[in-house]
Amino acid sequence: MPQYILKRLLGTLGVMFVIAILAFFFVHMLPGDPVRMLAGEDATLQEMEIIRQKLGLDLPLHQQFYIFLVNLLQLDFGNSLISGDPVYDVLADRYVLTAKLTLVCLWFIPAGIVLGVIAATHKSKFLDRACMIFSVSGISVPEFWLGLILIQIFAVKLQWFNPTGFQSWADLTLPAITIGMMGTAIIARFTRSAFLDVLSENYIQTARAKGVKRFNVTYVHALRNAMLPIITVIGLQIGFILSGSIVAEAIFGLPGLGSLLIESVVARDYPVVQTLLILYSFHFVMINFIVDVLYTVINPQVRLK
Amino acid sequence: MNLMKSLVLSTALVAGIAGQAMAETNVVIAIESSVRTLNPHNASITLDMSVAGAAYEGLFKFNTKMEIQPNLATGYEVSEDGKTYTITLNKGIKFHDGTDFNAEAVKYNFEHEIKHKLRRASLLTNVKEFNVLADDKLEVVLKEPSNNFINSITHPSQGMISPAALEKYGEDIQSNPVGTGRFVFDKWTRGSSVAFTANENYWRGPVKVDGIEFRTVAEAGSQLAMLQSGQAQFISTVAPAMKKVIDASPKAENVRVPTIIGRWYSLNTQNEIFSDVRVRKALNYAFNKEAFAKVVYNGDAAPMTSPIPSDLETYAEQESYKYDLEKAKALLAEAGYADGFKAVLWSKNSTLSLRSAEFMQQQLEALNIELEIIPRDTASHYAAGDTLKDDPTRPVIFDAGWSSSTGTADWALRPIYQTGAGSNYALYSNPELDKLIAEGQITLDPARKQEVYGQIQEIAWNDAPVIYTTVDYRTVGKSKALKGVDFLPDGSISVGDVELVK
Amino acid sequence: MSELLEARNLNVRFNTMFGVKHVLKDINIGMAHNEILAIVGESGSGKSVFSKSIMGLLGERGTTDGSIWLHKGKTSKSGESTGSIDLAGMKQTELEEIRGDQISMIFQDPMTSLNPVMTVGKQIAEAIRIHQNKSMKESLEEAGRLLDLVRVPSGRKILGVYPHQLSGGMRQRVMIAMALACKPKLLIADEPTTALDVTIQAQILALIKELQKELDMGVIFITHDMGVVYEIADRVAVMYKGEVVESGTLEQIFTAPQHAYTRALLAAAPKLGEMTGSDLPRSFPVLTMEEELAGKGGNVAQIDGHAVDYNEDPLLTVRNLQVIFPRRHNFFGQVTHQIHAVSDVSFDLHKGETLGIVGESGSGKSTIGNAILGLLGEAEGDVRYGEIDLLNPTPEQRELVRKDISFIFQDPLASLNPRMTIGAAVEEPLIIHCPDMSAADRQKRAKELLQQVGIAPDLYRHYPHEFSGGMLQRVNIARALTTNPKIIVADESVSALDVSVQATVLNLMMELQRNLGVSFIFISHDMAVIERVCHRVAVMTKGQLVEVGHRRDIFENTQHSYTRKLLAAIPQIDFSTRQQKTFELINDEVPDPVFPVGEAPTPILMKEISPSHKVATE
Numbered sequence A: 001m002p003q004y005i006l007k008r009l010l011g012t013l014g015v016m017f018v019i020a021i022l023a024f025f026f027v028h029m030l031p032g033d034p035v036r037m038l039a040g041e042d043a044t045l046q047e048m049e050i051i052r053q054k055l056g057l058d059l060p061l062h063q064q065f066y067i068f069l070v071n072l073l074q075l076d077f078g079n080s081l082i083s084g085d086p087v088y089d090v091l092a093d094r095y096v097l098t099a100k101l102t103l104v105c106l107w108f109i110p111a112g113i114v115l116g117v118i119a120a121t122h123k124s125k126f127l128d129r130a131c132m133i134f135s136v137s138g139i140s141v142p143e144f145w146l147g148l149i150l151i152q153i154f155a156v157k158l159q160w161f162n163p164t165g166f167q168s169w170a171d172l173t174l175p176a177i178t179i180g181m182m183g184t185a186i187i188a189r190f191t192r193s194a195f196l197d198v199l200s201e202n203y204i205q206t207a208r209a210k211g212v213k214r215f216n217v218t219y220v221h222a223l224r225n226a227m228l229p230i231i232t233v234i235g236l237q238i239g240f241i242l243s244g245s246i247v248a249e250a251i252f253g254l255p256g257l258g259s260l261l262i263e264s265v266v267a268r269d270y271p272v273v274q275t276l277l278i279l280y281s282f283h284f285v286m287i288n289f290i291v292d293v294l295y296t297v298i299n300p301q302v303r304l305k
Numbered sequence B: 001m002n003l004m005k006s007l008v009l010s011t012a013l014v015a016g017i018a019g020q021a022m023a024e025t026n027v028v029i030a031i032e033s034s035v036r037t038l039n040p041h042n043a044s045i046t047l048d049m050s051v052a053g054a055a056y057e058g059l060f061k062f063n064t065k066m067e068i069q070p071n072l073a074t075g076y077e078v079s080e081d082g083k084t085y086t087i088t089l090n091k092g093i094k095f096h097d098g099t100d101f102n103a104e105a106v107k108y109n110f111e112h113e114i115k116h117k118l119r120r121a122s123l124l125t126n127v128k129e130f131n132v133l134a135d136d137k138l139e140v141v142l143k144e145p146s147n148n149f150i151n152s153i154t155h156p157s158q159g160m161i162s163p164a165a166l167e168k169y170g171e172d173i174q175s176n177p178v179g180t181g182r183f184v185f186d187k188w189t190r191g192s193s194v195a196f197t198a199n200e201n202y203w204r205g206p207v208k209v210d211g212i213e214f215r216t217v218a219e220a221g222s223q224l225a226m227l228q229s230g231q232a233q234f235i236s237t238v239a240p241a242m243k244k245v246i247d248a249s250p251k252a253e254n255v256r257v258p259t260i261i262g263r264w265y266s267l268n269t270q271n272e273i274f275s276d277v278r279v280r281k282a283l284n285y286a287f288n289k290e291a292f293a294k295v296v297y298n299g300d301a302a303p304m305t306s307p308i309p310s311d312l313e314t315y316a317e318q319e320s321y322k323y324d325l326e327k328a329k330a331l332l333a334e335a336g337y338a339d340g341f342k343a344v345l346w347s348k349n350s351t352l353s354l355r356s357a358e359f360m361q362q363q364l365e366a367l368n369i370e371l372e373i374i375p376r377d378t379a380s381h382y383a384a385g386d387t388l389k390d391d392p393t394r395p396v397i398f399d400a401g402w403s404s405s406t407g408t409a410d411w412a413l414r415p416i417y418q419t420g421a422g423s424n425y426a427l428y429s430n431p432e433l434d435k436l437i438a439e440g441q442i443t444l445d446p447a448r449k450q451e452v453y454g455q456i457q458e459i460a461w462n463d464a465p466v467i468y469t470t471v472d473y474r475t476v477g478k479s480k481a482l483k484g485v486d487f488l489p490d491g492s493i494s495v496g497d498v499e500l501v502k
Numbered sequence C: 001m002s003e004l005l006e007a008r009n010l011n012v013r014f015n016t017m018f019g020v021k022h023v024l025k026d027i028n029i030g031m032a033h034n035e036i037l038a039i040v041g042e043s044g045s046g047k048s049v050f051s052k053s054i055m056g057l058l059g060e061r062g063t064t065d066g067s068i069w070l071h072k073g074k075t076s077k078s079g080e081s082t083g084s085i086d087l088a089g090m091k092q093t094e095l096e097e098i099r100g101d102q103i104s105m106i107f108q109d110p111m112t113s114l115n116p117v118m119t120v121g122k123q124i125a126e127a128i129r130i131h132q133n134k135s136m137k138e139s140l141e142e143a144g145r146l147l148d149l150v151r152v153p154s155g156r157k158i159l160g161v162y163p164h165q166l167s168g169g170m171r172q173r174v175m176i177a178m179a180l181a182c183k184p185k186l187l188i189a190d191e192p193t194t195a196l197d198v199t200i201q202a203q204i205l206a207l208i209k210e211l212q213k214e215l216d217m218g219v220i221f222i223t224h225d226m227g228v229v230y231e232i233a234d235r236v237a238v239m240y241k242g243e244v245v246e247s248g249t250l251e252q253i254f255t256a257p258q259h260a261y262t263r264a265l266l267a268a269a270p271k272l273g274e275m276t277g278s279d280l281p282r283s284f285p286v287l288t289m290e291e292e293l294a295g296k297g298g299n300v301a302q303i304d305g306h307a308v309d310y311n312e313d314p315l316l317t318v319r320n321l322q323v324i325f326p327r328r329h330n331f332f333g334q335v336t337h338q339i340h341a342v343s344d345v346s347f348d349l350h351k352g353e354t355l356g357i358v359g360e361s362g363s364g365k366s367t368i369g370n371a372i373l374g375l376l377g378e379a380e381g382d383v384r385y386g387e388i389d390l391l392n393p394t395p396e397q398r399e400l401v402r403k404d405i406s407f408i409f410q411d412p413l414a415s416l417n418p419r420m421t422i423g424a425a426v427e428e429p430l431i432i433h434c435p436d437m438s439a440a441d442r443q444k445r446a447k448e449l450l451q452q453v454g455i456a457p458d459l460y461r462h463y464p465h466e467f468s469g470g471m472l473q474r475v476n477i478a479r480a481l482t483t484n485p486k487i488i489v490a491d492e493s494v495s496a497l498d499v500s501v502q503a504t505v506l507n508l509m510m511e512l513q514r515n516l517g518v519s520f521i522f523i524s525h526d527m528a529v530i531e532r533v534c535h536r537v538a539v540m541t542k543g544q545l546v547e548v549g550h551r552r553d554i555f556e557n558t559q560h561s562y563t564r565k566l567l568a569a570i571p572q573i574d575f576s577t578r579q580q581k582t583f584e585l586i587n588d589e590v591p592d593p594v595f596p597v598g599e600a601p602t603p604i605l606m607k608e609i610s611p612s613h614k615v616a617t618e
Helices: A002-029 A034-039 A045-055 A061-073 A087-105 A108-121 A126-140 A143-157 A169-199 A202-209 A214-242 A246-252 A257-266 A270-298 B002-021 B046-052 B103-115 B119-124 B149-154 B163-175 B220-229 B242-248 B277-286 B289-295 B325-334 B351-365 B378-386 B409-417 B431-442 B446-463 C047-055 C092-098 C120-132 C136-149 C155-160 C168-179 C198-215 C226-232 C250-255 C260-268 C289-293 C365-372 C395-404 C422-433 C439-452 C469-481 C499-516 C527-533 C551-556 C561-569
Strands: B026-031 B060-062 B068-070 B073-078 B084-089 B127-134 B137-142 B183-189 B193-198 B211-216 B252-267 B301-303 B342-348 B370-376 B396-403 B466-479 B482-487 B493-500 C005-016 C019-031 C036-040 C062-070 C103-106 C186-190 C218-223 C235-240 C243-249 C316-329 C335-349 C354-358 C379-385 C405-408 C487-491 C519-524 C536-541 C544-550 C594-596 C606-610 C613-616
Touching: A002 A061, A002 A270, A034 A045, A034 B378, A045 B119, A087 A169, A087 A214, A087 A257, A087 A270, A108 A126, A108 A169, A108 A214, A126 A169, A143 A169, A143 A246, A143 B220, A169 A214, A169 A246, A202 A214, A202 C168, A214 A270, A246 A257, A246 B220, A257 A270, B026 B220, B026 B482, B026 B493, B046 B493, B060 B149, B068 B073, B068 B149, B084 B103, B103 B119, B103 B127, B103 B137, B103 B163, B119 B149, B183 B211, B220 B242, B220 B466, B242 B252, B242 B466, B277 B325, B277 B351, B277 B466, B289 B301, B289 B351, B289 B466, B342 B351, B342 B378, B351 B370, B351 B396, B370 B378, B378 B396, B396 B409, B409 B431, B409 B446, B431 B446, B466 B482, C005 C047, C019 C047, C019 C243, C036 C047, C036 C198, C036 C226, C047 C062, C047 C103, C047 C186, C047 C218, C103 C168, C120 C136, C120 C155, C120 C168, C136 C155, C136 C168, C168 C198, C186 C198, C198 C218, C198 C226, C198 C561, C218 C226, C226 C250, C235 C250, C235 C260, C243 C250, C243 C260, C260 C289, C260 C499, C289 C499, C316 C365, C335 C365, C335 C544, C354 C365, C354 C499, C354 C527, C365 C379, C365 C487, C365 C519, C395 C405, C395 C422, C405 C469, C422 C439, C422 C469, C439 C469, C469 C499, C499 C519, C499 C527, C519 C527, C536 C551, C536 C561, C544 C551, C544 C561, C544 C606
Parallel strands: B026 B211, B342 B370, B342 B396, C036 C218, C036 C235, C103 C186, C186 C218, C354 C519, C354 C536, C405 C487, C487 C519
Antiparallel strands: B060 B068, B073 B084, B084 B137, B127 B137, B183 B193, B193 B211, B252 B396, B252 B466, B301 B466, B482 B493, C005 C019, C005 C062, C235 C243, C316 C335, C316 C379, C335 C594, C536 C544, C544 C613, C606 C613
């Protein structure tokens, strides 16, 4: 097992290096000039030239790439073109906020699973229909609409929460509901179908024939087997949330990674965009890795191969 | 249900207490994008200068009509030849860090800006030297005579920074502003908010609120919620549908402000079709500006009546290109394009720009002109615009606009209409107009200046190198209790004698 | 006689999308505490529904009326006798107390009936813990004892392993151990050996029989296989379409069957040894079940199969066929272990002949079929069809081969595209091989073929799901015949069918062979079927051919020990020689022939017994 983990981690490192290189070229392939964006619409060409030299953007691409690569190997992601601060600093606060938000959003995992299990164990009955209607709404209601409605109800009318900003953890309540709704809905649907598949398996019948109580059949025998496909979906959902929700950040005035990406792409802030791309890929690669490890923990067939 | 309710309530209580605990005289201003720098000398966005403006003051300032008012300076004198300006300063003012504000500090500010090639040093390119005549007297010697030097230093970017702080922080001054203003910098949370506290030693007297905070909230609906819930007292974006809500509120109001942002579609005059002034005029006649303002801008715009917006100096109203399809058709037929032609419209890809472009497309359909819209994001749009001159024959209509940030007619006209100028996307060239622009810059006599710029406006208007559309109006929302925060025509938020009236 | 269990006027209905289905009709049946009651029937007979209704596992869509009395149940925990209880009228929570304690059940497929993420020990211990209030430790100890009871070697050692680490036979033993955990009064075994190889089946049957005596319990044994019934049952109930059509002692049912259905079932079941002395295959003396029940059966003639001319050159020659698949890889992706699925196999196939290839799972029999069909790039050796090298045909030859060598697979439904009418499915090969044929001609030919396999041509436009398994396999045969093939590879093509259907499909194949002279490679695990339909037989184990010869060579002059073992394991239906079979109880399955790269299975030497009969030296 440790050998397996080490092997996977080494592979991950290689993948990340390739991604970093791809990120550089993708970002530099974007049409548009960062200098123009930095200087403002009314800048003269001379002004722009000065900025260009300052930022080293006048160098040929291959030289820029060389510098990028040398820095990358020292884990230096460069400085933001806009603020001149190291990318680390630009990202740090945003990342902490997004991580906190992600943490709060994790409510969607148990909620989705419980809804899915309730739906599956009450298949075609009222509770199933209710859970699935909730789930369909969760998937189809646009995030910005849900966010604004929540603000109107809980912040403007009831005055329970601040409409925007992040001063205390309570301020993350509405954003977490807004962002988590989709994940809950998706996981509920997935759990339901995974559960229905498992409930029709022969070993469930075996368990019932042994006299195992219904509750234990559901939560001891079925859940662990059904978790296998669900874990993958949970991993993906966490990955998406960890990348920052552009919509929710705009609505709730939360400066997370999503709005940073938009700002940086609009301004063609190459180092920040590159680093964000690398970071996002890193999230997914790591989540994938964790999901694989969990798989081996849950499923002895994988573990013992 | 009960469990759920108590749960929500208890969380709400915590939040509520947190909200109550905030100082009641803290003013929150919601802005739509995040702040990039707090060093106004190096800012490219008006908003950044506005936020920094809570801590910084310039020598002069604009009022809501874009008229120059004294500020840190009490006044100025110009020499006969228009090359020497003598500025008198207020005495006894100190920066937040205790450094004295005097002529030496002003000189240091301007020279620092030029020496480090900061973004806004371009406003000072005409300066030859600064001479400190006395503690409160600074002499500025120009290379060429100019009538708009004071405008240049009234630009919101020209706030005075403590020289000691500049020494101390170097480039980091951008996140540690130290000025003379009403508010002292407190905390900048990147991407989210910039907070200031009241300056206890403000030279004009006590500040009437405890602090001010600029908070970035991109979504207009959320800004409205902040205003409604009392979390913010001023919001920078009011979507059309929100106006009624604010009007209906007893505590808030809409403020509709004319801006000096003009908009047009540049016609590539080097292209064969657009080189014919009859075609260009025809397009102007065929464009229904009133409908455009109503449909696309929901009324937050007014037709352009001159190449420059009416709030700028020397504005001279021109004979309107009143919507007249018949006349447009006649002009086009005269030019030999009765059956229309094909052209491309390069547009920005924001919702507003796209709606504008589609409106234009529909209007020109009446002339059998087939427009292909090519939308790009802002960065790509201007990059493409910069390449126009490399192949000037293309029938390109270019989505453009301008705001004369110095409030001068010169800066409103020169970058657009001078041959080879940076934002001359029409690739327009008229030697007569070039000559007048050069003259305008050095004319000191106000009557003559009015005459020169009047002529420039007339020529540009009649040559119609662009399809003139509208001047923006801006609606902002504010609490009725808030006084002293104004939205200026140049797009900046002016933080003055802020007060929350009970 | 009905002292343990008694079903009275039991009716079960299911609510389905298409209305209420009446699946059990007035079942009246009883059994004693120490007997094995076999319930025999084909698919759709309701035999599994009956077992589930005893267990209360019908689910929410099933409604039951009538009663199922469990008499003299075990003494309850509190010490008092529970007396007689009506299982049909009990709530689920009450049934949970009974299930696994007084009545327990084992299921058909040991591969899927154990929870894959729980250790074997825990799964057995769970049953003990639920009903006997013991600690986990005690329960695990008891589980170890139970594994000894079901003759799992060093049973305690496998308490901590997961089901997938065990072979199918071992898993079924674990299932049995689990079922016996609380010493139930009644054990229900629902087709417990159907998914197992014959040699394993024999062991499990013997085990159940022994345990029944040891523990003095009643066993309801549900099966479709008359041979298995004969091996194990004391009494038999025959079910057909939800009704018990006949019941009686084993002897009554087998020697004097009263109902036409029972008679047809017995006639359709191939019985090993029945063909002794016959050089040729022979058809079954049955018509379709519908015809039988309509009274048209009875004295149906048994027709001899096609006579083969062995003087002609063989149609297909296979020499030194070898198929090796990579099995394990190291870090760099290099193969370290290989599975020798087929090693050094040689045989001939003559015109109009049926060659049976028989073996247990993993013997490589299907791999041979796939190699001949050209589906395997890994195949090496010399496989010739006339002038054509089947392993390396030219593109033109490939066309011809696809026309001349056809196939029928095991699962009749999965072999047909569900969105294609059966007519279109039959026509499809014509579109590929005779592109010039007009649509009308194609349709005509397809209808002829359907007619030939006994399907009314007006069903041409119907879809696969509208047909039963037997009908579908006929469609598959028709499709295989479309291009007038010379050879048809039939891989387990009747093993998914009910016995009566299997017999008629086999009859059809033999009839087609007589009429068209087509040759079959008949791949099967079932020795009795092989004996019935094949001219010659090849016996495979671990990828190697151990014995090949004419039918009489193999069945009447058996030489190889493995062949003998296979034959011995087959349930016999023969009252004259009925005797208790004895098996070595511990005899695990044959492992897959996996070897490290560079090593190979020991080559076998073939010894010639007669010109037609070759045997591997042992």
